[in-house]
Amino acid sequence: MLGQRGAAYSTLRDTLTTAVRSPLKALRSRQRQDEIIWALEDVSFAVQPGEVLGIIGRNGAGKSTLLKVLSRITEPTRGRIELYGRIGSLLEVGTGFHPELTGRENILLSGAILGMKRLEIKRRFDDIVAFAEVERFIDTPVKFYSSGMYMRLAFAVAAHLEPEILMVDEVLAVGDAVFQKKCLGKMGDVARAGRTVLFVSHNMTAVNQLCPRSLLLENGQVKVMGKTSEVMTQYLKGGAGKGGEWVWKDSRRAPGNHRIRLQAVRIISNGKITSDVDIDKDVSIEVDFWNYAAGIRNLGVNIYLQDGMGTTVLSTANTPNANSLEEDWFDQPHAPGLYRATCTLPGNFLNDAPYYITVYVITLGPLAIEVEAPQVLSFDVFDTGGMREAGGGGGWVGAVRVRLPWRTELLAPLEDLQPVEAGQA
Amino acid sequence: MPTTTSDTDSFLPPPSALTLPEKPLVTIEPKGWWVGVNLRDLWSYRELLYFLTWRDIKIRYKQTLLGGAWAILQPVFMMLIFTIFFGRLGGVKTGEFPYALFAFAGLVPWTFFANSVTVSGNSLVGSANLITKVYFPRLLLPAAAVAAGLVDFMLAFIVLVGLLFFYMVPPTWNLLMLPPLIALTVLFALSVGMWLSALNVKYRDVRFALPFMIQVWLFVSSVIVPSTGVPERFRWLLLLNPMSAIIEGFRSTLLGLRFDWTALSIAAVITLFALIGSAYSFKRMEKHFADII
Numbered sequence: 001m002l003g004q005r006g007a008a009y010s011t012l013r014d015t016l017t018t019a020v021r022s023p024l025k026a027l028r029s030r031q032r033q034d035e036i037i038w039a040l041e042d043v044s045f046a047v048q049p050g051e052v053l054g055i056i057g058r059n060g061a062g063k064s065t066l067l068k069v070l071s072r073i074t075e076p077t078r079g080r081i082e083l084y085g086r087i088g089s090l091l092e093v094g095t096g097f098h099p100e101l102t103g104r105e106n107i108l109l110s111g112a113i114l115g116m117k118r119l120e121i122k123r124r125f126d127d128i129v130a131f132a133e134v135e136r137f138i139d140t141p142v143k144f145y146s147s148g149m150y151m152r153l154a155f156a157v158a159a160h161l162e163p164e165i166l167m168v169d170e171v172l173a174v175g176d177a178v179f180q181k182k183c184l185g186k187m188g189d190v191a192r193a194g195r196t197v198l199f200v201s202h203n204m205t206a207v208n209q210l211c212p213r214s215l216l217l218e219n220g221q222v223k224v225m226g227k228t229s230e231v232m233t234q235y236l237k238g239g240a241g242k243g244g245e246w247v248w249k250d251s252r253r254a255p256g257n258h259r260i261r262l263q264a265v266r267i268i269s270n271g272k273i274t275s276d277v278d279i280d281k282d283v284s285i286e287v288d289f290w291n292y293a294a295g296i297r298n299l300g301v302n303i304y305l306q307d308g309m310g311t312t313v314l315s316t317a318n319t320p321n322a323n324s325l326e327e328d329w330f331d332q333p334h335a336p337g338l339y340r341a342t343c344t345l346p347g348n349f350l351n352d353a354p355y356y357i358t359v360y361v362i363t364l365g366p367l368a369i370e371v372e373a374p375q376v377l378s379f380d381v382f383d384t385g386g387m388r389e390a391g392g393g394g395g396w397v398g399a400v401r402v403r404l405p406w407r408t409e410l411l412a413p414l415e416d417l418q419p420v421e422a423g424q425a
Numbered sequence: 426m427p428t429t430t431s432d433t434d435s436f437l438p439p440p441s442a443l444t445l446p447e448k449p450l451v452t453i454e455p456k457g458w459w460v461g462v463n464l465r466d467l468w469s470y471r472e473l474l475y476f477l478t479w480r481d482i483k484i485r486y487k488q489t490l491l492g493g494a495w496a497i498l499q500p501v502f503m504m505l506i507f508t509i510f511f512g513r514l515g516g517v518k519t520g521e522f523p524y525a526l527f528a529f530a531g532l533v534p535w536t537f538f539a540n541s542v543t544v545s546g547n548s549l550v551g552s553a554n555l556i557t558k559v560y561f562p563r564l565l566l567p568a569a570a571v572a573a574g575l576v577d578f579m580l581a582f583i584v585l586v587g588l589l590f591f592y593m594v595p596p597t598w599n600l601l602m603l604p605p606l607i608a609l610t611v612l613f614a615l616s617v618g619m620w621l622s623a624l625n626v627k628y629r630d631v632r633f634a635l636p637f638m639i640q641v642w643l644f645v646s647s648v649i650v651p652s653t654g655v656p657e658r659f660r661w662l663l664l665l666n667p668m669s670a671i672i673e674g675f676r677s678t679l680l681g682l683r684f685d686w687t688a689l690s691i692a693a694v695i696t697l698f699a700l701i702g703s704a705y706s707f708k709r710m711e712k713h714f715a716d717i718i
Contacts, residue, residue, distance in 0.1 A: 068715065072560035075455055075712040082449035091558045098480060100487040105480075112476035113559060 037252055039065040040076075040220045049085075049164070052187070052197040054211030054228055056235050058376065060253050062220040063200045067091060067169055070198070085164025085196070088115050092169070094154035099143035103134055103153055106142055110157045124160045131186075132156035159186045166190055167198045184209060208232065219253065235375075244268070244275035246377050251290065259296065260361050260370035263288040263338060267357075267379045275379040279352055279401070283345045283379070287359055288338060289371065295333040298365055301341040304358040306375070313355065313399045316343055319364075351401035352383040456712065462704050467562050477569035481544070482576050496577035497584050499540075500532040507532070511649050519651060522680055526592050530679050531648040531672045533585050534606075537578040538614050538668060539639045545570035545618030546635050550625050553718045563711050564704070567622040571615045578607075589679060597681035606674050613667050613696045620703035623710040626718050647672050652685075667692035667699075 040062045047053050057063050068074045070081060071089035096113035097106050107128055111121040129135055132153040134145075142150055168187065187210055191197050201207050207214060207228060214231040216223040224234050245266040248254030254262045268284040269277045277283050287301050302317040316322055318341050320330050356378045361371035486492040504525055511517045512524030519527040545567035549556065552566055589596075625631035643649070646668040652660060663669040670685065670692035677684045 069453070072451075072453060073557065073715045076453065078455055081451075081453035083451040083453070084446060084449050086450065087560075089559060095558045096555060098484060100484045101480070105483065109476055109480050112473050113555065113561065115559075115561075118472050 038077075038220050040069065043079075043217075043220070043222055045215060045222060045225060047165075047196055047198065049196055050191060050194045051213065052191040052199060052211045054207040054214035054231075055198060055200045055217065056207060056214055056231065057217035057223075058255075058374070060255060061217040063217055064091075064169065065220075066217065067167055067198070067200055071167055083165060086115065087165045087167065088158075088161040088163030089167040090114075090158045090161075090169065091167075093151055093158065095158075097142060097150075097154055100141055102141050103129075103138040103145070106153070107157055110154070111161075114158060114161055115163060116161060120162065128153075128156045128160050131159065131182075155183055159183065159190075163195070165196045165198070167200075169200045244273045244377070244379060255359075255373040255376075256289070256361070256371040259291070259293040259363075260299070261290045261292070262359065262361070262371055262373055262376075263290055265357065265359055265373070265377050267377060275377075277350075277379050277381045278347070279350070279381050279383045280347045282347050283350070283381075285343050285345070285357060287341045287343075287361075289341075289361060290338055291334055291336055294336050296363065297331055297333050298363055299330070299334060299370075300360075300362045300364060301343075302360040302362060303343055304360070305345075306356045306358065307399055308354050308356075311399065313350075318343070348403045349400055350381045351396055351398055352381050353399075354378055354380050462564070462708060463562070467564065470562050470565060473561055474565050474569055474572065477565055478572040481569055481573035485573065493577075493580060496580040500529065500536045500581050501584065503532050503536070504529045507649060517650050517654060522594075523592060526588055526594070526680070527651070527676065528648070529585055529588055530676045531646075533578065533581045534610055534672055534675045535643065535646060535648045535668070536581060537574050538610055538671075539643070540577065541571040541574040541611075541614040542618045542621065543635055543639060544574065545615070546621035546625055547632060548618075549622040549714065550629070550632070550718065556718055557715050563714060564619065564707060567619045568615060571611060571618055574614070575611070585679070594680055599678045599681050599684070602674065602678045602684065606671060606678060609667070609674075609693060609696055610671050612700055613671070613692075616696065616699040616703040619707050620699075623707045623714075626714050627710065642666075642668065645669065651676075652688075664688055664691050665695070667695050 043062070043066065055063055055066065065074070067089065068091075069076050070083075071087060071091070073089075073091075094110070096110040098109065101109065107125060108118075108121055112118070116124075129138055132149070132155070134149055134153050137145065137149065142153065145153070184206060187197060187199070191210070197210075199207065199211055211228050213226060214228040215225040216231050216235050224231055245264065247264040248262060251261055251263070256262050264286070265288070266273050266286045267275060267277070268286060270281045285303055287303070289301070291299070300317050300319050302315060304315045305313045307313055318327070318330065320327070323330075356375045359371065359373040359376055360369060362369050486495060489495065491498065507528045508525045512519075512528070517524060548566040548570045549563065555561075555566075556563065621631055621635065645663065645666055647663065652663050652669060652673055655663060664687075670688035673685060674689055674692075676682060
C-alpha cells in the first residue's frame with residue numbers, strides 16, 4: 001500500500017484509515033465505548049496528482065472533519081495519511097486577515113499563514129492584486145474595504161497558493177456571480193497545472209463542473225467513490241427521498257446544535273408519506289424538530305426547494321411576513337419539546353420534475369442559523385392528467401408549472417374590420 | 426464495505442504520468458503518549474514566525490494616539506511611582522545608586538517579561554480563527570508574542586541608556602553579560618507564556634488570573650527592593666524565581682556591580698527545565714486546540 005516510484009498504484013496516496021472522535025466526547029476521559037461517536041470511520045482512499053476530487057455528503061457526514069484531519073488542524077484518533085507534497089487548505093476566505101492591516105500587508109501575512117514562502121508571495125504579488133481588482137486601495141487598511149473587495153482580495157491570496165495539494169471547503173459560496181465564475185475558473189487552472197484539488201461543496205453545479213470523480217461520505221464512512229455524475233445521483237436519490245421521509249434515529253447526528261435539532265423531514269401528498277407526488281395534488285412538507293432551549297422566540301423554519309440543476313425554485317418560511325395563515329406562533333416563547341412545522345404547496349404549481357428540499361431553522365434578532373440541512377429530501381412530481389399531452393409534445397418548460405387564469409376572446413369579427421382595411425388601401 | 430459505481434476498481438487510482446517522491450512529504454498519524462517538539466517542522470515555518478511577529482508589532486499600537494511611546498511610558502511611569510512610594514516614602518536602600526536608576530534598570534526587563542507573558546498567554550485564544558482553519562506549528566503564536574515584545578524592550582532600553590548617561594554611570598565589561606541575560610529572559614518568558622497560552626485554551630480562568638499573577642510576581646522579583654533588602658532567612662526563596670536573579674543580573678550588568686553567579690546558574694537551570702516542561706505540556710495539549718478553542 002505504501003508509495004513507490006514508478007509502480008502503477010504508487011503515486012500520490014493519502015491512504016487514510018481514520019477515525020476521529022467527536023471533539024466534545026473526547027474531552028470526557030471516562031466514557032463508555034458505545035458513547036463514542038466516530039466522526040470518521042474506516043475512511044480510505046487515494047487521490048492522484050492532477051486529480052480534482054469532489055467530496056460530498058450531508059451535514060454531519062464528516063466532510064469537514066475529513067478536511068480538518070487532512071490539513072492537520074485536528075489529529076486523527078487512529079489511521080494514517082500520507083501526503084506526497086505540500087498541502088494548502090482553504091477552509092474559509094480570509095484566513096489570517098487582520099482588519100487593521102492594509103491590503104498589501106494582509107497579502108503578505110495571509111500568504112505566509114497559508115504556507116507561502118516570502119519569495120513566492122513577492123513573485124505573485126501583482127497577480128494577486130490584479131485578480132482581486134483592488135489596485136487603488138492596496139495601501140488602505142482592509143477594515144475600510146467593502147465586503148466584496150475584502151472577499152475578492154482574500155480569495156485572490158488563496159487562489160495563488162501553489163501547494164501540490166489544495167483543499168477547498170465551500171469558499172465559492174461567497175461573492176457575486178461574476179466573481180464566483182472567476183474562482184471556479186481559477187480552480188480549474190490549478191488542476192490543469194497538475195496539482196491535486198480536494199473540493200468540498202454543496203454547490204452541485206460547481207462539483208459537477210470541476211470534479212470528474214467524487215467521494216460520497218455518509219455517517220463518517222465512504223458510501224461511494226467514482227464518477228461524479230453517478231455519485232451525485234446516489235447522493236440526491238440515495239440518502240434522501242426513500243419513501244418521502246428522513247428520520248434521524250440518532251439525534252446526535254442530526255443537523256442542529258444544542259438549542260435546536262432536526263428530528264425528521266417528510267413529504268405528504270394525497271394523505272400519505274410519499275416521494276411520488278401527483279401534479280394535481282397538494283404537497284405538504286413537514287419539519288419535525290427538537291427545541292431544547294426554554295422560552296426561545298422568533299424561531300424561523302425555512303424551506304428551500306431546488307430543482308435537479310441546483311437552482312432554487314422557491315424559498316419559504318413560517319415567519320409572519322411569509323406565512324399566508326394568521327398564525328400566532330412565531331414570536332411567542334416556546335417551551336422545550338418536539339415541534340412540527342408544516343408547509344403546504346398547492347397542486348398544479350410544480351412542474352413534473354424532481355425537487356430537492358433544503359431545511360434551515362433560524363432564530364432572528366440577531367440572526368443565527370441553528371439548523372442547516374441541505375438537500376435533505378427529494379421528491380418527484382408526476383403528471384398523470386390531461387396536461388401531459390397538451391404541452392405540445394415536449395412537456396412544459398420551466399421550474400414551475402402553474403395553471404394561470406387565461407381568457408381569450410374575440411375582439412372584433414373579421415367582417416367589421418374589412419371596411420377599415422379597404423379605407424386604408 | 427463501500428460500494429463503487431461503474432468500474433469495479435474505482436478505488437484503485439489510475440496510473441499517473443507524474444512521478445512522485447518515494448517517501449511521503451508528510452505523514453499524519455495519531456501521536457502516542459510521548460510527544461516531542463518537531464524542530465524540523467518549526468524550522469520550516471521560521472518565515473511565519475517572522476510574519477506573526479511583524480503582525481504583532483504592526484497592530485499593537487494601531488489606533489493609539491501615542492503609538493510606540495507606550496513602550497517607554499509604561500516603565501517610566503512605574504519608575505516614577507516606585508521612586509516616590511518606595512524610594513522616598515519607603516526609604517528602600519539601594520546603595521550608591523539613586524533609586525530611580527535602580528528601579529528603572531529592573532523595570533525595563535520586568536516590563537518586557539510581564540508584557541510578553543500576558544500577550545503570549547492570550548495569543549492562542551486570540552487567534553482561534555487561525556487555529557481552527559489552518560495548520561502551522563501552534564508554538565509560533567506565543568513565540569511571536571514574545572519576539573514582538575523585544576521591540577518594546579529595545580525602545581525602553583534606549584531610555585535606560587539615556588538615564589545611565591544622565592547619572593554618569595561608566596560602562597564596564599559586565600555589559601558582555603547583556604546578550605545572555607536577554608536570551609535568558611526571552612526563554613523564561615517563552616516557557617511561562619507558552620504554558621499559560623495552552624492552559625488558557627482549556628481553562629479561560631487563565632485570562633483573569635494572569636494580571637493578578639503578574640502583579641504578585643512583580644513584588645518577589647527584586648524589582649522594588651534589592652535581594653539584599655530581603656531578610657536573610659527568606660532570601661533562598663528568591664532563588665526559586667528566575668526573574669529575581671535575571672533582574673539583579675541586569676543591574677549588575679548595567680551598573681557594574683558584582684554578579685551573583687549562584688543565583689544566575691540556578692535561574693538558568695530552572696529556565697531550562699521550565700522550557701522543556703512547558704514545551705512538552707504544550708505539545709500534549711496542542712492536539713485538542715482546534716476542537717475546544
